[in-house]
Amino acid sequence: MKEMNINIRTIFVVTQLDMLKAGNQILFRTIQVYLQNGYKVLLFTSNPENDPNRADYNSLLGEYAANLVVYRFNPLFRFLWKLFGKIKNKNKKSNLSIGENEENNIQKMEDIAPFVDASIKAGLIGFASQISFFLGGFLKLLKLTKEYQPAVIYGYEIYGAPLAYIVAKYFRLPFVTKFQGTIAFPILEKYKVGAWVRIPHHLIGLKTPGNLVFMDDDGTRGKEVLIKLKVKEEKIRSYINGVRKDIYIPNFERRQFLKELHLGEDSKVILSVSRLVSWKRVDRAIVAMTEVIKEVNNAVLIIVGDGPEKIKLDRLVKELKLNNNVIFVGPIPNDYVKYYFNAADIFLSLYDYSNLCNPVLEALECGKCIVTIDDGSTKGLLSNGYNAILVSREKIEKELPGIIVSLLSNDRKRNQIEMKARETSNQYLDSWEKRMDKEIKDVEKLLSNNLSKSYS
Numbered sequence: 001m002k003e004m005n006i007n008i009r010t011i012f013v014v015t016q017l018d019m020l021k022a023g024n025q026i027l028f029r030t031i032q033v034y035l036q037n038g039y040k041v042l043l044f045t046s047n048p049e050n051d052p053n054r055a056d057y058n059s060l061l062g063e064y065a066a067n068l069v070v071y072r073f074n075p076l077f078r079f080l081w082k083l084f085g086k087i088k089n090k091n092k093k094s095n096l097s098i099g100e101n102e103e104n105n106i107q108k109m110e111d112i113a114p115f116v117d118a119s120i121k122a123g124l125i126g127f128a129s130q131i132s133f134f135l136g137g138f139l140k141l142l143k144l145t146k147e148y149q150p151a152v153i154y155g156y157e158i159y160g161a162p163l164a165y166i167v168a169k170y171f172r173l174p175f176v177t178k179f180q181g182t183i184a185f186p187i188l189e190k191y192k193v194g195a196w197v198r199i200p201h202h203l204i205g206l207k208t209p210g211n212l213v214f215m216d217d218d219g220t221r222g223k224e225v226l227i228k229l230k231v232k233e234e235k236i237r238s239y240i241n242g243v244r245k246d247i248y249i250p251n252f253e254r255r256q257f258l259k260e261l262h263l264g265e266d267s268k269v270i271l272s273v274s275r276l277v278s279w280k281r282v283d284r285a286i287v288a289m290t291e292v293i294k295e296v297n298n299a300v301l302i303i304v305g306d307g308p309e310k311i312k313l314d315r316l317v318k319e320l321k322l323n324n325n326v327i328f329v330g331p332i333p334n335d336y337v338k339y340y341f342n343a344a345d346i347f348l349s350l351y352d353y354s355n356l357c358n359p360v361l362e363a364l365e366c367g368k369c370i371v372t373i374d375d376g377s378t379k380g381l382l383s384n385g386y387n388a389i390l391v392s393r394e395k396i397e398k399e400l401p402g403i404i405v406s407l408l409s410n411d412r413k414r415n416q417i418e419m420k421a422r423e424t425s426n427q428y429l430d431s432w433e434k435r436m437d438k439e440i441k442d443v444e445k446l447l448s449n450n451l452s453k454s455y456s
Contacts, residue, residue, distance in 0.1 A: 012042045012150045013042070015043070017045065020053050025432075026358075032060075075136035126200070127200045130159050154176050154178055155177045158204070159201070161210070176211060176212045183202060184199060185222075207229045213231055215238045217239055217241075220353070240428075241435060243365045245431045247337075254342070261302075267298050270301045270344070271304070272285050272304065274305050276303075276313060281350045282303060282309065284396060285303075286317055291405075301322075302327050341362055345408060345414065346371055346414070348370075351375075353375075356377040364424055373396055378390070387417060
């Protein structure tokens with residue numbers, strides 16, 4: 001183990017993720033608030049430079065981007081695959097480094113196993129990918145840590161945690177883990193010890209011993225999972241995510257926005273905002289539209305987001321002949337999504353697993369009538385008939401069309417729910433800045449205690 005002279009205002013964030021143009025904001029907000037508080041941040045990530053979803057840091061962070069250093073590396077398997085591609089292309093006397101299909105294969109291999117896939121095969125692929133991440137980044141992270149001498153290292157999410165831990169241990173640095181929620185609770189409940197062969201990469205990441213462990217309170221029962229894994233409760237910090245307080249537009253020009261979307265001003269807008277993956281069940285909303293339009297023929301479902309399920313969902317829309325009533329708008333930059341929220345009459349979140357997601361919080365902030373599944377994840381924030389409509393998972397397919405029709409046909413009831421949604425947001429949801437201030441204070445207290453021990 002090696003001691004070093006640390007730079008008290010420098011932190012490392014080690015992760016397989018990146019800041020995105022659209023969608024998940026948690027990594028961006030974490031880095032942004034550290035930068036705004038005068039820290040230099042080094043983002044050590046395996047996310048490739050050519051990822052089309054990656055945000056432009058200068059436009060995202062403005063003047064604060066000057067204190068962000070980004071270092072990208074290839075996990076071992078990706079490196080070997082690229083090397084193989086170069087050799088193959090060289091044999092073909094080509095200067096191309098790798099074909100599009102091969103690049104896609106790399107990304108698939110290194111993605112986290114499907115969210116609720118608890119098969120042993122998925123577990124083995126995930127574990128191999130975690131090892132690939134570790135081996136590809138270890139020596140590079142050691143070198144950068146020696147060069148920059150950070151005050152603290154974040155192991156961000158399940159791939160970042162083990163690698164960051166080993167390097168932090170070597171240099172005797174404070175080490176923090178952070179997770180954006182977890183898939184582990186139902187799998188641990190169902191398989192007990194067998195969960196270790198089904199989601200080993202998740203459990204290894206979660207169990208990595210941090211001086212502090214930040215687990216976002218997103219309804220996935222992450223704190224319970226950590227305690228089941230024998231993580232000391234006094235080290236766990238579980239906060240609900242923040243929201244942008246500027247996304248609510250009181251006097252929104254709805255008619256003009258609908259005109260820009262080529263919709264009639266009397267359209268009834270049902271909104272879904274999520275990455276298009278199987279467990280987020282956007283198909284439920286599409287199927288419900290077949291019944292909704294029989295009663296409310298000017299109803300339109302707007303789907304914001306992109307992902308691997310897009311092709312299947314598009315095919316479903318065509319099969320159900322809903323082309324005029326379902327619109328895919330693709331991934332929308334975070335600064336622009338607020339217009340869709342403010343234009344909506346109803347917001348749907350129909351995930352199979354936990355519905356306390358960022359889009360639900362944003363819908364609350366915008367005072368929207370939320371319809372979601374009563375899965376326990378929103379307990380304490382949403383109440384059926386008060387500030388949202390909650391439906392049991394067993395009845396969602398049967399009851400969803402009628403609920404939507406009822407809400408679209410009853411402005412008074414919908415407006416009452418909208419008013420209570422705004423009140424709930426004002427009472428319970430912090431801005432991202434306030435939410436992250438809690439985290440920074442926790443980390444600075446850790447750093448202060450660590451310095452005190454060093455001088456004692």
